[in-house]
Amino acid sequence: MNPIPYGRQYIDQDDIDAVINTLTSDYLTQGPKVKEFEDRFAEYIGVKYAVAVNNATSGLHLAVLSLGLKEEERVITTPITFAASANCIRYAGGEVWFADIDPDTYLLSLESTKKLIESKPKGFFKGIIPVDFAGLPVDLEAFKALAKEHDLWIIEDACHAPGGYFTDSKGNKQMCGNGNYADIGIFSFHPVKHIACGEGGMITTNSEELYKKLSLLRTHGITKDNMEENHGGWYYEMQELGFNYRLTDIQSALGITQLAKNEAGVKRRNEISNNYKKAFKNKIKHQDLPEGTYNAHHLFIIEVADRKGLYDFLRTHNIFAQIHYIPVHTLPYYKTIGYGHANLDHSENYYSKCISLPMYPSLSNEEQAFVIDKILGYFKA
Ligand SMILES: *Cc1c(COP(=O)(O)O)cnc(C)c1O
Numbered sequence: 001m002n003p004i005p006y007g008r009q010y011i012d013q014d015d016i017d018a019v020i021n022t023l024t025s026d027y028l029t030q031g032p033k034v035k036e037f038e039d040r041f042a043e044y045i046g047v048k049y050a051v052a053v054n055n056a057t058s059g060l061h062l063a064v065l066s067l068g069l070k071e072e073e074r075v076i077t078t079p080i081t082f083a084a085s086a087n088c089i090r091y092a093g094g095e096v097w098f099a100d101i102d103p104d105t106y107l108l109s110l111e112s113t114k115k116l117i118e119s120k121p122k123g124f125f126k127g128i129i130p131v132d133f134a135g136l137p138v139d140l141e142a143f144k145a146l147a148k149e150h151d152l153w154i155i156e157d158a159c160h161a162p163g164g165y166f167t168d169s170k171g172n173k174q175m176c177g178n179g180n181y182a183d184i185g186i187f188s189f190h191p192v193k194h195i196a197c198g199e200g201g202m203i204t205t206n207s208e209e210l211y212k213k214l215s216l217l218r219t220h221g222i223t224k225d226n227m228e229e230n231h232g233g234w235y236y237e238m239q240e241l242g243f244n245y246r247l248t249d250i251q252s253a254l255g256i257t258q259l260a261k262n263e264a265g266v267k268r269r270n271e272i273s274n275n276y277k278k279a280f281k282n283k284i285k286h287q288d289l290p291e292g293t294y295n296a297h298h299l300f301i302i303e304v305a306d307r308k309g310l311y312d313f314l315r316t317h318n319i320f321a322q323i324h325y326i327p328v329h330t331l332p333y334y335k336t337i338g339y340g341h342a343n344l345d346h347s348e349n350y351y352s353k354c355i356s357l358p359m360y361p362s363l364s365n366e367e368q369a370f371v372i373d374k375i376l377g378y379f380k381a
């Protein structure tokens with residue numbers, strides 16, 4: 001059996017052709033493919049505006065800046081996420097506050113977030129960054145109600161969830177990142193995520209004002225629109241201290257063909273998930289799916305007591321399971337700035353048991369059967 005990783009990109013001939021066509025076109029960057037990718041992505045998600053960026057971490061950085069986060073202002077996120085969900089708050093000089101996860105969905109707990117907010121005076125927090133962890137959509141309608149009550153913004157870190165949705169109280173499907181219950185959504189196009197651009201990211205919003213700010217900040221704060229003066233055709237103004245966080249045309253061309261495959265990819269991920277669930281029923285705990293949600297399944301996670309044993313055993317069979325994630329508050333950087341003693345029991349208990357199994361559209365049934373066989377075999381032995 002070939003090595004089986006926990007995730008991998010799927011590239012076929014039309015992806016290759018799209019990149020080659022762009023390489024021989026007039027534009028390698030800042031050409032028509034960027035806008036086309038943004039438009040198609042916005043249409044797929046059902047959101048008004050999409051801003052392509054060079055990776056999701058840049059997207060998160062611009063998101064907090066465009067929402068006006070300032071030094072020492074406080075934002076809540078989950079410890080069970082990739083570090084970037086929290087780091088963006090630090091980039092702006094803000095303070096990260098962690099609330100605990102729900103022990104069954106592994107998502108940021110609404111109750112824990114509410115408790116944390118209500119334990120502090122009004123205005124103490126500025127925003128919340130919930131994460132559609134593993135591809136499971138957060139119930140943003142509930143978070144939005146809480147945010148509204150306390151005058152907070154929401155950035156949905158949807159890096160794991162293009163194509164996922166939850167059903168709101170009116171029975172409407174709400175695609176992850178569609179901005180109906182969050183100010184901004186963030187997606188990643190790193191190859192382990194659903195859509196591979198090499199590196200890449202997308203920011204989504206329904207706010208024209210945020211869209212304009214995000215577009216300006218993405219490209220140095222430089223614009224030729226709404227200028228104070230105009231000295232001639234060459235003239236531009238730098239109106240803000242921005243960055244070069246642009247995505248290239250080459251990457252956007254790849255993003256367009258990759259996006260077209262996402263629907264089928266998520267469907268296949270759900271087949272794989274159903275196979276795991278059937279095999280592990282009443283034997284092994286896995287991420288629980290609230291009713292009315294469609295999991296985009298970036299990951300398939302189980303919890304086992306002997307996690308290290310299983311991880312090492314699978315490696316001897318060329319199965320490269322992975323751990324998602326080391327709780328962010330326990331990483332040395334966050335410990336150093338004072339988070340070592342945070343009281344986040346569900347997150348730490350989850351981390352002691354979690355393991356992510358192979359999950360990607362091109363995983364064959366035969367390969368998956370091999371993985372399942374090894375896991376069940378390990379626990380029987
Ligand atoms: C991958 C990931 C990011 C960062 O994405 P990049 O495109 O690699 O910068 C942020 N948040 C989450 C939850 C992620 O999984």
